[in-house]
Amino acid sequence: MKLKHLALGLSACALATPAFALNILLTNDDGLTSNVKAMVDTLKAAGHDVVVSVPCTGQSGRSSAIVMYSTTVIVADDDKTQIQAEGGCHNGAALTGEPAVGKFTKTGYTDGTYNYVHGTPVMATMYGLDVVAQARWGKAPDVVLSGPNEGQNVGSVVINSGTIGNAQFAASRGLPAIALSAGSDTTDNTNLASPYSTVVARLTVKLLNELKAKAGTGALLPTGVVLNVNFPNAPTESLAFAFSRIGSYNAYNLVFKNTSPYGLTASVSGTATAAQAEDESVVYRSKVAITAMQVGFEQRPQGQAWLRLRLRDLIK
Secondary structure, three states: OHHHHHHHHHHHHHHOOOOOOOEEEEEOOOOOOHHHHHHHHHHHHOOOEEEEEEEOOOOOOOOOOOOEOOOOEOOOOOOHHHHHHHOEOHHHOOEOOOEOEEEOOOOOOOOOOEEEEOEOHHHHHHHHHHHHHHHHHOOOOOEEEEEEEEOOOOHHHHHHOHHHHHHHHHHHOOOOEEEEEEOHHHOOOOOOOOHHHHHHHHHHHHHHHHHHHHHOOOOOOOOOEEEEEEOOOOOOOOOOEEEEEOOOOOOEEEEEEOOOOOEEEEEEOOOOOHHHOOEHHHHOOOOEEEEEEEOOOOOOHHHHHHHHHHOOOOOO
16 A cells, blocks of 8 residues: 555656646536646646636536526526525535636635636636636646546547537637546545546546657647547556547437436447447547547538539539
């Protein structure tokens, strides 16, 4: 046991002597979580400057929605279930009646790093870019990290993800952006200290190191490229990274539940085919899956050429 703690301590020391430092905006769609806390601590230990801007409450599935639930002080009117259940923001980040946007008031989180918005994930990202980053650095961050989410975002469901929506919004402004999603086993609302959260954070630093080493003095990612990164359940620091694609295989099939209480149900998909071996929903189960996404919805040149040709008699 003591040797294990010594090894972790030496690993932390290694992270604390980087060859570069980044200004990082960290956002998510879950609010204050163990994953956010571990990511902040690990990135700072690696020498990076980090600011956080997250939703006041859990906002999974809000995609790219741009809605404020409170515009003056935190009230329960438009977000009643979550606000009333916790008396304010998730895990006590801020209390009912405090400003609708601002710095965390939770003890231990008041050094100016942590900020919240009582709105959807993209509103938190926007606040982070337009207000928090400008106050901290007087400019945009070097990279926006969205997550790590408490649950993987793989397959076609990514279009519904607030984690992905944040990364897409940041990338639409020309900024390097990476969506990060871990297993639901990283959730720890009691102590905000899941050991898996720390593993995910260390693997993220490893990814940033590799991207920066290849980018040199250039941007971390090419303009128009967004990364979707998914970590398996029960991750270890020795995990391999693997190329993946959104693909056609989905880990779960979502279906509308047409009986009260209405909502959705999810069923586990069948076995993937050999042609789907690189799909996110397959790769994330045993490796860190890294997918390159485009920004927005514009089709590739081949698709645009097809449209011009197909409608050549209509388009003038």
